[in-house]
Amino acid sequence: MGGRRQSPKSIIALIIAVFALVLLSSRLSGYQLRFATTIFMYIGLAQAWNIIGGYAGYISLGLVGFVGLGGYLTGIFMTQSGLPFASAVILAGLGSALVAGLIGVPILRLKAGYFAIATYAVAQVLRELANNMTEFTGGGMGLSLPLAGGSIAQINRYFYFLMLGMAFFGTCLVYYLDRAPLGYGLRAIKEDEEAAGVLGINTTAYKVIAFVLSSFLAAVIGGTYAYWLTFIEPISMFDPVMSITTIIMVMMGGAGTVFGPVLGGVCISFLSEYLWAKFLSAHLGTLGLALILVVLFIPKGLIDLFKPTASGRVSLRGILSSMRDNAVKYQA
């Protein structure tokens, strides 16, 4: 899973895109603003997952646990300690990072399958805690956060910018990671952890850092999400569909790349929205089917699929034969 690293030119393209999106905001309707905000949120989450799942190769099924943790911590800080949003969300992020660090050390020692289950279990435990610690979290009855000031239109734009910022921050984080020694270390770990250790990479430290970064980002986004929703309850903050959707986005776009999650995020969001409108009852199943198809035919993601062939061009034939190879090469 090597390949050339992301060139700095793409960061310029990214900044231009962000600028354009900011300018665009005044022309979008309320619905479009909210839809775009959701896309940005998912891109941010996808990048968070990308750090631990895409780069380090440790599939986490519990990302939503940290989203919920961040959301609830933000809510608690705002309601019980009266903190403003900015401080609350940063504290929530740091708190989650701390939890991630503590839990991460033991569970990152586990091999891939067990780690995945452990993360799933951690997310479930966090959800149950939120559900049961009613004095802090309101339990099943939910928690209300203070409203952001301003009119509906202003609120829409406020969160649009906020989530766009999150997506941008996440992508920049991954971009930095992609080119830094930490990123090289993580890729080595994903490729062959034993060999990486032999080469002198402190695998535990690198993995824990990745996990902590991932959780911090997820928690901060979770806090923003909570503030946006204003009313949170365990079912919505710890929604497993969020975990799954994020994973599909990253895998479909390209795990371990900088822009894969962005591409995947946009594609799946549009697909999901379309399905939601037309096939509500089959929404979950279609996502599952998409997941299966992605694993079978494009496990490295769209970004890898559209790479030019030896002749230097992207050809349909090349793409189709890659897909066919992927479906066959891992058979027993």
Place this chain on the structure above:
Amino acid sequence: MLISGILLGGVYCCIAVGFSVITGVLKIFNFAHGAFVMLGAYTTYVCFSIFKIDPFLSLPISMAVLFVIGYLFQRFLINRVIRAPLYMTLILTFGLDMVLVNSALLAWTGNLRAVVPSYASKTLAVAGVSIPVVRLASFFVGLLLTLLLYLLMNKTKVGKAINATRMDLDAAKLVGVDVTNIYAMTFGIGTAMAGAAGTLLSMLASISPTMGSMYSSKAFAICVLGGFGHMAGALLGSLVMGLLEMVGVALIGPGYQEATAFAVLVLVLIFRPKGLLGKEYF
């Protein structure tokens, strides 16, 4: 109530044993296992409500149906990524689970259903405690099936082939074992056990398309606790898990039942990944 927990353990054992066999031989974690339990329950529901077949008698039917379904899914879908890095099969079975649950939702709607045979309310007095006959019978059936599976794995030719494949894939191929077929059969056997458990559960709990996820998690927790590699591990794990759940409810409170199972899971993974009786596979 304690006894009730232990009796349910008999059924959990079926699920866990099937899961353990699949994990041990195919070296994958079948996240869709709970969905197969759910399908077994619905098969019995269909047998009972449309064909008026007694639930216990529908056991062979649900097991056969689930075996075929499992065999086909493995042979033509999961087999394609079986040699890939583990996370790919994880995600594949995850997606499969979603597809199965959604299909069940479309076929039978989300309304809760139950299978209530004529003898459902009969109880038996054992040691001063009144136990529903259905629950007691399910416990014994669960254990019986586990025993049958044990015999299958250790005394029959197919069982030996499965064990060979588990121990050393390439060596098994060298001696002429049709590995593709064996993989599919093993998966089918695992899903058949899940289906049987589903049949039993259809009488003990309400049936819904989403009932499976709880059992997937429990099966995993039980297998981790008891240890993969020995069927006795799944058996021991089921009993211990049942007890731990009761302890958790008594000590901390009813809402924490599932959380206790998960907490146990994480703790076991951290401190003793092999489980109580297991041999390490990963």
